[in-house]
Structure formats: structure tokens, C-alpha cells
Amino acid sequence: MTKLEDVLLPPHDIELEKLWIAMVYNFNYTIDKLDKNCFYVDSYRILFESIKKTKSQDVSVLALDSLLAADYIFEILWEFVSESSIEYICKELIKYKNARTIIRWIQRLEWETRWLDIDKAKTTLEKITDMIDEFDEEETLEKQTKDYFMDIDKEQKKLVCWFDSIDEYCKFAWWQLVVVAGRPWMWKTTVMLNKALRESTKYNVWFASMEMKVGDIIDRIVCILSWLTSYQLEKKSDHIAKIMEYLEKLLEKKLFLSDKIYTINKIEQFVVKNKLDVCYVDYLGLINHWSSNMRTIDKISEITRQLKLIALKYNVEIVLWSQLSREVEKRPDKRPILSDLRDSGSIEQDADMVLMLYREEYYDKETERKWILDILVRKNRNWMEADIPLWLKLSSFRMFDKAF
Numbered sequence: 001m002t003k004l005e006d007v008l009l010p011p012h013d014i015e016l017e018k019l020w021i022a023m024v025y026n027f028n029y030t031i032d033k034l035d036k037n038c039f040y041v042d043s044y045r046i047l048f049e050s051i052k053k054t055k056s057q058d059v060s061v062l063a064l065d066s067l068l069a070a071d072y073i074f075e076i077l078w079e080f081v082s083e084s085s086i087e088y089i090c091k092e093l094i095k096y097k098n099a100r101t102i103i104r105w106i107q108r109l110e111w112e113t114r115w116l117d118i119d120k121a122k123t124t125l126e127k128i129t130d131m132i133d134e135f136d137e138e139e140t141l142e143k144q145t146k147d148y149f150m151d152i153d154k155e156q157k158k159l160v161c162w163f164d165s166i167d168e169y170c171k172f173a174w175w176q177l178v179v180v181a182g183r184p185w186m187w188k189t190t191v192m193l194n195k196a197l198r199e200s201t202k203y204n205v206w207f208a209s210m211e212m213k214v215g216d217i218i219d220r221i222v223c224i225l226s227w228l229t230s231y232q233l234e235k236k237s238d239h240i241a242k243i244m245e246y247l248e249k250l251l252e253k254k255l256f257l258s259d260k261i262y263t264i265n266k267i268e269q270f271v272v273k274n275k276l277d278v279c280y281v282d283y284l285g286l287i288n289h290w291s292s293n294m295r296t297i298d299k300i301s302e303i304t305r306q307l308k309l310i311a312l313k314y315n316v317e318i319v320l321w322s323q324l325s326r327e328v329e330k331r332p333d334k335r336p337i338l339s340d341l342r343d344s345g346s347i348e349q350d351a352d353m354v355l356m357l358y359r360e361e362y363y364d365k366e367t368e369r370k371w372i373l374d375i376l377v378r379k380n381r382n383w384m385e386a387d388i389p390l391w392l393k394l395s396s397f398r399m400f401d402k403a404f
Helices: 014-026 028-033 042-054 059-066 070-077 083-114 118-135 141-150 164-169 188-199 214-226 230-234 236-252 264-274 296-314 346-350
Strands: 177-181 205-209 255-258 278-282 317-322 353-358 372-380 386-393 398-400
Touching (some): 014 070, 028 083, 042 059, 083 118, 083 296, 164 372, 177 296, 188 205, 188 214, 205 214, 214 230, 230 236, 255 264, 264 278, 296 317
Parallel strands (some): 177 317
Antiparallel strands (some): 386 398
């Protein structure tokens, strides 16, 4: 026998309703965003009302008030929901509720028409038309076109990193998820730290490293700003005046540094609290996930999807480190390609831009391309693919482009 939950009409989404119940339980402030009519499944509707009435975090209290089995409630509330999904789930459940409302009025229109009650049918039809107009939130093409030409600040809304070679080919935007990938010794942290430092002269930038301590990051920043080598910095007492000068310059920048292990929710909270423009996360594999039972591929997929939602919701560019598989080392041509991304194809799918780093000198000590690092733009949703050469002074952790 077909269960009620398996019936496709009236329109509903069982999974979204379950996620919303879990969300209300974990984020109490969201409880007024919906009402009981947004739920199609009776048990979810009853549980929603119980949470709203009791304001309780105790499963036994909810079970007693709703007369539902405690283990059933616990199973639902165990669902994981990121705070970044709130708006999306709300909108979807409201759409289903509105669709069911229209269907009920259409059924009423059919009943009135069958009984030849034309005047009532006419009134009902007008009501349905008004509801459809009210529920339709989609912008018309005319309005979208007008907004496009009225946006006089459009050009200023592009993020620039002030490396001419990179800005020429990479059209960074606030809502993007950018993935930076490379094998060890490709100097991913150094490259992104140079980019972050330049951006922090104008934008609010967060550099979250889960592999390095803040002290080590500051050492690199001081080297970049002062031209001191890492060897010279080991003897800090010999260069204290110069170091103090550049530490003062560092404090003038809009730059946040941290070295903690973060969850998606903690990243989201930091983005909102500090009104970030750019967020660097080093690296994907170290982001703490709520479930230890999920496969690595599923965890990576969930993390990249949630980070993309955060970027869209809060208009922040998220730059995320990712590792490459060892298959690169087995090929004659060591230049990485998209299929070398480690653990999950969702990285490629969710990212707006994928930048891969390659140093020929690492594989061929006799090459003429010493000190050159290539940024391989393997995916670029807003522009084109490209190979961008940059020059590195590794002793000072500095990076230059052709303009320099």
C-alpha cells in the first residue's frame, strides 16, 4: 500500500520539512519564519507546534507534549542543518504551502463550476489570479534588464587583488567559491598570503590557517613587507626596529588571522560578525565536520556545498585550499588538471573558479624557468582559462607579476 509520504501531490518535500524541524530545534530564533501550514506531514506539523509552544530543548518534554515517540523525535532532531541553509529551506517550504493553497482553491472552483454557480466561480477565479500574482516572486526579464543598466557601481563591485596578471584573467567577485589546489612544495600558502595582503588594503580579509600557527604566518607577512629573508628573521633582535615598523603597517590592514580548527557554522559566524569581503581557509581537509560516520567524499561534498551557500548568502569570496591526488606524480607531464582534485568531484562542481599551482623547478632542477610559479586557471565561470606566470622570491616569501 502506498504511504501518504510517497504521494507527490499535493506538492511537498519530506526531507526539507524534516530539516526545518531540526533547524527550529537548533536555532530557536527561526521559529517565527513559518507556520504549521507549511508542513504537509502530520507528525512534522505536530512537532513544529510543540517546539513553538514549549520552547524546550528536551526530547522527553517534546514527546510528552506532542504525543510522539521520543526515539522518533530524536531521529528527526539529529539531522544536521547549517545556518546558511535557513533562507533557502524557508523559501522552498513557503512555495509548497502556496502551491497547496492554490490547488485547494482550484478544487473549489471546479466544485462551483460543476454546480453551475457561475458568480461564485468568477469570484474564486479572481481570487486564484490574485494569489498567483502575490506568490510569484520571480523577477520579470524587463525588471532584471532595468536593474542591470541602473547599477552604476557594477564595475566597482569586482574584487581585485592588484596583481595585474591575475586580475586580467580572473574576475573575482564577492559571491564566489575559489578553490586553490596544488601538490606539496607549490607554495600555496605563500601565494595566497601575498594576494590576501594586497586585498587587505581595501577589503576585510580573514586568513584562517589550520596548518600553521599565527606566529608563523606573521613571520611570513613581516618577510613579505620588509624584504627580510626567513634566515634574517630568525635573528629578530638584529632587526627589531625594522620588524616593529612593518608590524605597525600590518596593524593598519583590514586583516584577521587565526589558527583554530573550524566547523562550517563557526566559519559562517565569523563571516557575519566581522562583515568579511574575502575569507581564506587553509585547508578543505581540516574543516571539522559534524559526522564522523560519513564517507570522506560525502563530507567534502557537504562542506563545499555549504561554503558555496555562505558565499552566496553573505556576498563573501571564499578561497579554499584543496589537495591534489598523487596521480599527478605518475604522469610525464606534471601540470595538474581538474580530474586531479582529491576526494570529490563536488569540488569542481561547486567552485566558481579552480586555480592550480605548478612549479617546473620542483620537478626539473635544470630548467630555465627557475623561481617561476604558474597559476593554471582550470575553471573560470566568469572568464576564460589561462596559464599565469608569477615570479617567487622564496627566501622572503614574496610574489611578483609581469608589472613588477
